[in-house]
Amino acid sequence: MLSGRFSFFGGGGDSGAVVDNTNSSPSKCGEEQLAVVQPTLKLETDRQVYRPGDPVIVTIQISNPAKGYSFLMERLGFEIRGIEKLDTQWFATQKPMPGSKQKRGEHAFLECSTPVLVANQIVNAGASKSYVVRTQLPSIIPPSYKGSSIRYLYYIKSALTGEWIIYENGQSRAEIKNDVTDLEVRIPLQLWINQKSSAFPMDDDIVPLTTVQLDIFWKEMDGDADWIRANDMYDGVEDGYDSSRDDISSVSSYNPMRESLHRGFGSSLSLRSSSARSLSRDASTLEGFRTSLSSNMALPRLSVAEVLSDSGADVLSTQKSFAIVSPNEQQKLRKTFSAEDDVGVSSSPEAGAVESLSSEGFIRGRSYNIRLDDQVLLKFSPRNSDSTYYFSDMIGGTLTFFHEGARRCLEISITLETSETINRRFVHPSRRNSPTITKVQSDHHEVVADLVQTSFLFSIPMDGPMSFSTQHVSVQWVLRFEFFTTPKHVDWKKYEHPLLIEGREKTEWVLPITVHAPPPRGAPASGTRSEKLFSLDPMWVHN
Secondary structure: OOOOEOOEEOOOOOEEEEOOOOOOOOOOOOOOOOOOOOOEEEEEEOOOEEOOOOEEEEEEEEEOOOOOOEEEEEEEEEEEEEEEEEOOOOEOOOOOOOOOOOOOOEEEEEEEEEEEEEEEEEEOOOOEEEEEEEEEOOOOOOOOEEOOOEEEEEEEEEEEEEEEEEEEOOEEEEOOOOOEEEEEEEEEOEEOOOOOOOOOOOHHHOOOOOOEEOOEEEEEOOOOOOOEEEOOOOOOOOOOOOHHHOOOOOOOOOOOOHHHHHHHHOOOHHHOOOOOOOEEOOHHHHHHHHHHHHOOOOOOOEEEEEEOOOOOOOOOOOOEEEOOOOHHHHHHHHHHOOOOOEEEEEEOOOOOOOOEEEOOOOOOOOEEEEEEOOEEEEEEEEOEOOOEEEOOOEEEEEEEEOOOOOOOEEEEEEEEEEEEEEOOOOEOHHHOOOOEEEEEEEEEEEEOOOEEEEEEEEEOOOOOOOOEEOOOEEEEEEEEEEEEEOOOOOOHHHOOOHHHOOOOEEEEEEEEEEEEOOOOOOOOOOOOOOEOOOOOOOEEOOO
């Protein structure tokens, strides 16, 4: 009569449906053939984005578009699942236990399911039945995230099995042969996490180590039916489960606690990223740079000093100043300052060299005097008064150059980057020297040899990801600045223009930022936001 099995996985949004227009033409006692279509199964959630602790309400609708057949719904199953997926090329994973349905590198940390939510219900021709299912999410779970090495995904699935009912001479019978209909619908569940509060646990604890089983309740939508608890819950992955279909948009959140990151990922976590798009950094360059520092080579010394935003004060007056003086003093600074207020500073004529400084009580988001050796090379004035941003926010600032010193800034390169760093305890042995994957979200390159001032402006993507970390991975945002300058000792009389100088030196500065999901509707964002008005038009040097 009708064709067999169909499956469907929703590709985003808050509803999904299965419709099949396969026709069958049974011939009964010389009657004319009658075309019959498949029933439809539709899932719809009460909202597009959820947060930990939220109730989840799902509407299930079964429709019978056939004109002359009723449909016997033998059983209707339902489940919500949260899964952590580790890429086995990036993580050292263990083989699953014999007989386990779980795949290697996968951990189901959330599940509420029942194979039989409703049984033996008849959907008349041209009619439909709707059911409402509700549950409540745990208060501590990770955000939805689709990364290069790890994914945290949530989905809702419903499966329907039934038979067509044929009426002959006033009697009804279920057609058994080739008439069993199996329909399946999957839709993604998007999860954002609110920025941390004092009551929120350490980052490592946001992924449950064992599967959290949730209670689910259901009722028929029509009438004043009472909620019924579904107790048929089971463990493991369903038969025929295909993890390749669990493709969910990248949404993530949570402000990382850097104390935890310092322990698991190292003090220079936020700086271990690459300027190359979507490539992992080879740590050999980093190690070589550290070795060269220990030998006290005469490298350019880049430092960053915060400047109070006071129009009446001298532009070079500073509130705090931190300079790289010597490798020994750098080690002292790292021991003195906390890792929570880490400010990235790096300098080297070689690309990829990275070092970091930390400052206790350092307040970001005003202005920064960037010094190279003893000269103020330029000043950076961020557009916002803090380093916290939300999805769709604009991020940018103004760069003011001081060309009066021995060095001159010739070019700048600015990138807005996300980095995905794997915890050293879980990284695959082949990736131990390159545990970070970097993605450039936006970039800006400009020749500034003749400029006094210029500006840049980027946009945080509407879907994140958020800044967050788990025991396996840390997702961070940074603004990376690269400055190409003239050498320290240049005979300016030999050159008509600074760009004619062949020798160039490259230095780096990294400014960590935090990206959150928008706060829940009606809830104010933490802190205040003050944006400076500035022009994107460059200011030229007038000779």
